[in-house]
Amino acid sequence: MTLLDWLVLGGTLAFITGFGIYKGRQANSIQEYLLAGRRMRWYSVTLAIMATQASAITFLSTPGQGYADGMRFVQMYLGLPLAMIGIAAVAVPIYHRLKILTPYEYLEQRFDAKTRLLTAFLFLLQRGLATGLTIYAPSLVLSVLLGWNLSLTILVMGGLMITYTVTGGARAVSRTQPQQAAVIFMGMTAAFVVLIWRLPDDVSITGALQLAGHLGRLNPIDWTFDLQNRYNIWSGMIGGLFLALSYFGTDHSQVQRYLTGRSVAESRTGLLMNGLLKVPMQFAILLLGALLFVFYQFNPAPLFFNPVETAKVVASERRAEWLELEGQHQRLLELRKQRALELARAVDAGSADSAGAARQALATADRAVDQTRAAAARLIQEVDPEANTNDVNYVFLTFVIHYLPAGLVGLILAVVFSASMSSTSGELAALSAVTVVDGYRRLKGGAGENHREVTVSRWATLLWGGFAMLFAEYAGRLGTLVEAVNILGSLFYGTILGIFLTAFFLKRVRGRAVFCAALAAEAGVIACFLLTPVSFLWYNVVGCTLVIGFALLFHFFERHFPSKVESTSHHLNSC
Numbered sequence: 419m420t421l422l423d424w425l426v427l428g429g430t431l432a433f434i435t436g437f438g439i440y441k442g443r444q445a446n447s448i449q450e451y452l453l454a455g456r457r458m459r460w461y462s463v464t465l466a467i468m469a470t471q472a473s474a475i476t477f478l479s480t481p482g483q484g485y486a487d488g489m490r491f492v493q494m495y496l497g498l499p500l501a502m503i504g505i506a507a508v509a510v511p512i513y514h515r516l517k518i519l520t521p522y523e524y525l526e527q528r529f530d531a532k533t534r535l536l537t538a539f540l541f542l543l544q545r546g547l548a549t550g551l552t553i554y555a556p557s558l559v560l561s562v563l564l565g566w567n568l569s570l571t572i573l574v575m576g577g578l579m580i581t582y583t584v585t586g587g588a589r590a591v592s593r594t595q596p597q598q599a600a601v602i603f604m605g606m607t608a609a610f611v612v613l614i615w616r617l618p619d620d621v622s623i624t625g626a627l628q629l630a631g632h633l634g635r636l637n638p639i640d641w642t643f644d645l646q647n648r649y650n651i652w653s654g655m656i657g658g659l660f661l662a663l664s665y666f667g668t669d670h671s672q673v674q675r676y677l678t679g680r681s682v683a684e685s686r687t688g689l690l691m692n693g694l695l696k697v698p699m700q701f702a703i704l705l706l707g708a709l710l711f712v713f714y715q716f717n718p719a720p721l722f723f724n725p726v727e728t729a730k731v732v733a734s735e736r737r738a739e740w741l742e743l744e745g746q747h748q749r750l751l752e753l754r755k756q757r758a759l760e761l762a763r764a765v766d767a768g769s770a771d772s773a774g775a776a777r778q779a780l781a782t783a784d785r786a787v788d789q790t791r792a793a794a795a796r797l798i799q800e801v802d803p804e805a806n807t808n809d810v811n812y813v814f815l816t817f818v819i820h821y822l823p824a825g826l827v828g829l830i831l832a833v834v835f836s837a838s839m840s841s842t843s844g845e846l847a848a849l850s851a852v853t854v855v856d857g858y859r860r861l862k863g864g865a866g867e868n869h870r871e872v873t874v875s876r877w878a879t880l881l882w883g884g885f886a887m888l889f890a891e892y893a894g895r896l897g898t899l900v901e902a903v904n905i906l907g908s909l910f911y912g913t914i915l916g917i918f919l920t921a922f923f924l925k926r927v928r929g930r931a932v933f934c935a936a937l938a939a940e941a942g943v944i945a946c947f948l949l950t951p952v953s954f955l956w957y958n959v960v961g962c963t964l965v966i967g968f969a970l971l972f973h974f975f976e977r978h979f980p981s982k983v984e985s986t987s988h989h990l991n992s993c
Contacts, residue, residue, distance in 0.1 A: 463688025484707020657955025912961020
């Protein structure tokens with residue numbers, strides 16, 4: 419990094435942080451601190467929703483996902499626009515009419531206190547862990563840039579996020595997200611431009627896209643129905659729909675964003691605009707990753723993208739073996755480059771026969787490169803059995819550091835840190851809100867003094883930040899971060915969604931039935947995760963349908979066998 423890069427990075431972050439603290443200084447009431455006074459316009463709501471979900475994981479791990487697996491991941495978002503319509507039609511007017519601070523307040527009004535507390539606990543558990551992943555991503559970047567120990571950078575980044583959120587709460591988060599969105603847009607646009615610019619002169623953008631298709635990276639739709647396949651049209655449209663319904667309709671990190679809207683119409687418009695923009699945004703980021711795979715066909719790529727693990731091997735007694743693998747890798751890369759150029763020329767000439775032969779030759783060269791990388795991963799594991807041999811999270815970061823010109827490196831890293839600040843601060847603000855409203859107030863028996871509740875909210879932010887930082891220490895072992903965060907959410911989202919759908923549509927089902935159903939459903943989801951090969955998107959469907967099914971079953975027994983239900987309930991209470 420040059421001095422210019424550090425100035426761009428530092429200046430951008432200082433402006434955003436300072437502006438957020440300045441705007442958040444007026445958050446003296448619980449309404450201001452948790453919901454920004456419910457005064458946000460629809461465009462602020464849209465930006466807040468998108469910025470909260472677009473963490474550093476989005477801009478580090480998603481391009482790596484596109485690089486490794488192509489465009490299949492975008493199918494997970496195909497059900498999202500429909501989910502936005504459903505939430506805008508059903509959930510938003512209910513939340514606004516009741517003037518609730520968290521969606522779990524509604525569950526006590528609809529069912530009982532224990533159902534509210536159970537749902538809030540499930541949210542706090544999964545969101546607290548997920549926040550650890552969003553802290554880990556920028557910490558990883560800082561570790562690579564400065565050569566610091568990852569634990570130290572987690573402490574630094576986590577401390578910055580906590581300070582920023584503690585100071586200003588949701589008001590600071592909402593006020594700074596337009597600036598963060600602007601930085602993100604400029605940075606990712608610049609990355610696209612530079613990537614295309616650095617391709618060989620005889621490879622146009624059209625040629626690069628055609629080449630990505632020939633290399634199996636432009637594969638956005640898979641019509642195969644396979645419950646074990648993570649990304650196909652069925653898992654995306656069904657499992658992804660249920661995931662989006664739960665995430666945007668019941669997860670307070672998102673609900674908090676549109677509860678800040680000044681009216682039902684403003685909140686609805688913000689949600690619908692998110693549904694319109696989210697899929698194209700994810701498509702563009704994955705496309706960047708697919709084109710990055712094409713880029714590395716013509717440009718040198720490291721033997722292993724994670725420089726931290728590479729440095730450990732180089733410093734060990736296995737250094738000579740590593741250097742030998744690196745030499746072999748470079749020779750294979752040169753051969754692959756020649757084969758890629760042959761394919762690009764054949765595609766440009768429109769010769770199907772030549773393109774087919776060139777594609778086969780490139781596939782053979784690519785397999786040889788993969789075998790060398792696999793040997794490098796085994797060597798890393800032998801040197802350090804605890805090492806993480808999944809380097810997908812480092813692919814885009816490597817491109818940024820080694821191939822972007824001075825100034826743009828700082829801008830792209832500002833994108834990563836801005837995204838992390840907006841997402842992490844939004845999540846911490848949501849965790850704080852649920853802790854205060856659904857925990858602290860329940861213990862006190864109602865709302866307290868504004869200044870005291872603001873103080874408790876700040877302490878809750880601090881505690882959840884500490885919890886997230888502890889989990890961040892473990893996050894590197896979870897593989898691709900963008901997949902890890904969705905798997906983690908899917909373990910709980912289905913159950914939570916089932917509770918809310920029961921509340922919205924099954925008016926005769928009461929609290930005891932849905933509470934027992936939720937416990938049974940969550941046990942079913944965990945069993946599905948541990949014992950079956952079913953892909954994670956289907957967990958959302960499993961959890962939701964189990965809650966609704968068990969709730970109806972328990973409701974039936976309550977109506978037709980009330981004495982037996984009461985006897986069982988008294989027995990459980992005595993235990």
